[in-house]
Amino acid sequence: MSKSRILLPLLGAAVLVACATSPLGRSQLKLVSDSEVSQMGINSFTELKQKTPATKDTKEAAYVQCVAGAITRVIPQMKWDVSIPTSWEVVTFESKDVNAFALPGGKIGVYTGLLDVATTPDQLAAVIGHEVTHVLAGHSAERVSSDAVGSLGTAVASAFTGIDASTLSVATKTLFLLPYSRAHESEADLLGMDLMAKAGFDPSQSIVLWQNMSAKAGGQAPPQLMSTHPSNSTRIHDLSARLPQDAAVYQQARAAGLRPSCSR
Numbered sequence: 001m002s003k004s005r006i007l008l009p010l011l012g013a014a015v016l017v018a019c020a021t022s023p024l025g026r027s028q029l030k031l032v033s034d035s036e037v038s039q040m041g042i043n044s045f046t047e048l049k050q051k052t053p054a055t056k057d058t059k060e061a062a063y064v065q066c067v068a069g070a071i072t073r074v075i076p077q078m079k080w081d082v083s084i085p086t087s088w089e090v091v092t093f094e095s096k097d098v099n100a101f102a103l104p105g106g107k108i109g110v111y112t113g114l115l116d117v118a119t120t121p122d123q124l125a126a127v128i129g130h131e132v133t134h135v136l137a138g139h140s141a142e143r144v145s146s147d148a149v150g151s152l153g154t155a156v157a158s159a160f161t162g163i164d165a166s167t168l169s170v171a172t173k174t175l176f177l178l179p180y181s182r183a184h185e186s187e188a189d190l191l192g193m194d195l196m197a198k199a200g201f202d203p204s205q206s207i208v209l210w211q212n213m214s215a216k217a218g219g220q221a222p223p224q225l226m227s228t229h230p231s232n233s234t235r236i237h238d239l240s241a242r243l244p245q246d247a248a249v250y251q252q253a254r255a256a257g258l259r260p261s262c263s264r
């Protein structure tokens with residue numbers, strides 16, 4: 001990949017340069033190791049927890065934990081691009097934002113505002129499946145890498161050559177605030193639907209979810225989750241094309257006893 005040839009002499013041996021391939025066959029530029037990205041994710045989650053309160057509604061938190069747990073339990077059944085975290089920390093944040101995120105290092109955050117749009121366990125599973133796919137398909141590592149390409153010699157580059165406190169906010173911004181590309185979004189939609197089906201959630205509800213999200217966006221600024229996502233018609237088309245395959249996966253999961261029972 002030409003970018004890595006330019007980068008290598010500039011950043012030297014301190015940075016691991018690798019061209020990888022995503023689970024759906026897209027080539028990826030990766031300048032960071034799994035363990036470096038995981039550490040960034042863990043640090044960023046700590047920072048985010050200091051800035052946003054967790055919900056005090058224990059029933060709501062338990063509901064989100066139930067859906068997220070059902071998803072994370074089946075993650076090892078799929079092939080992923082990064083090493084799979086051994087455990088996942090799930091926090092429900094008290095915020096009107098219609099948003100959720102996952103970070104490398106096994107971190108999942110859901111905002112209470114999302115629960116007004118993802119109104120059923122299957123729809124919440126669609127969002128969580130989508131978000132953890134961003135991490136597991138190596139998108140976080142790619143995002144850190146591509147940001148580095150545009151910021152050679154800056155604090156961002158130093159953030160992954162040696163994590164230091166003064167760059168922590170930059171790392172968090174890179175992992176948490178930078179939008180994913182449309183290619184990432186499409187990949188997370190499809191693999192996320194595979195994942196929810198494997199966990200025993202109805203994959204057709206991912207289509208309902210994105211329609212809800214689009215309706216919510218009507219006329220005003222779209223929810224942050226939608227900001228860089230493919231056009232709604234493209235997304236619904238692509239998900240519908242994959243639905244027969246995932247409906248079969250869903251039926252198999254149900255037959256095998258995976259019937260998550262999560263209620264608010």
Ligand SMILES: [Zn+2]
Nearest residue numbers: 130180185188
């Ligand atoms: Zn996304």
